Amino acid sequence: MKQLIIGGARSGKSTLAKQSALAWQQVSGGNITLIVTAKPDGIAGSEMSKRIVHHQMNRPSSWNVLQASTDLAGAITQAQDDNTLIVIDCLTLWLANELMEAQSTWSNAKADLLSAVDNSRCPIIMIGNEVGQGVIPMGKFNRTFVDELGWLHQHLGAIADCVTMCIAGLPMVLKPHQPNRGGHL
Template sequence: MTPRDLTFVIGGARSGKSAHAERLASDSALPVTYIATARVSGDAEFAARIAHHRARRPAHWSLVEADSDLAGAIAQHDAPGQCLLIDCLTLWLANLLCPADGVAPPLSQYHAQSAELEAALTEARGKIIVVSNEIGLGVVPLGEATRLYVDELGRINQRVAALSSAATLMVAGLPLALKGAGHA
């Protein structure tokens, strides 16, 4: 059996995690499909962030927008000799827990989608790079919805890190190997 080629890149906001993940994808020398999880909205500042990410990516990379069905996007585009770059779990979770229509689904629905994501990552045959934010280093947030979000992101980050063959923490643009290549 071929070992799983799953790399997890985690860090705070503006830590350099997306740029690092993009370098890893480029360095793989494989065809890359970028799976974007951001939900495009009428927010001009957020649209500028998305435009910045788009401008930085090579034009020959494929783009898939998967704001909620991330497991389906992985299953559809994964193949041996391919690289999928998923950016990011943080926005995917926000899309699930805070949908555009404002009607939060039951938590059991999110847990089912989270299990589907884990299964898709476990069954992947190509190279997968997953980006996420580490948001649990601060104080316990006020408000039930915010605590739920922080807790669920921490849980999914732990599960993806456990599945990963390599994990990197980005701090101030510097990669710190947590697991796999470069980790003693």
């Protein structure tokens, strides 16, 4: 099962992902690996550090945590283990990190991620911010970021079994899970 959860900032995405992961764990008895993409010294500095602490305080301490500010595909491969669910929080920061990394080749990183998700033997819950519904930002980098995130969500949505959008803490299912496609969350 591959699930994509999108929504605005503070829309309830991480809470929904946590609830889904814990429900899966209760049924399967399996492990949860969280892949985090935020860098405390990254683009937002001390504000990001506060957000990281908030997320740390609101997740179970039993979850395995991997840091992957870049090379998300490699982290997914590393997390592959029998009876493990992978939660990725979040695609948006990973994209920003990849686009700002001088050595990164975005098209390769994106292709690697899509392949890793598509070929994962573990269920995956992916979280991403929906940023393309407002004013188009000025500046080439900002427009590129919005475009690339929209395309990334489209490609992941196509291979995901379920796509949910959160608004005001309420999940709206955009692509319902088809039970005959395997797995469950």
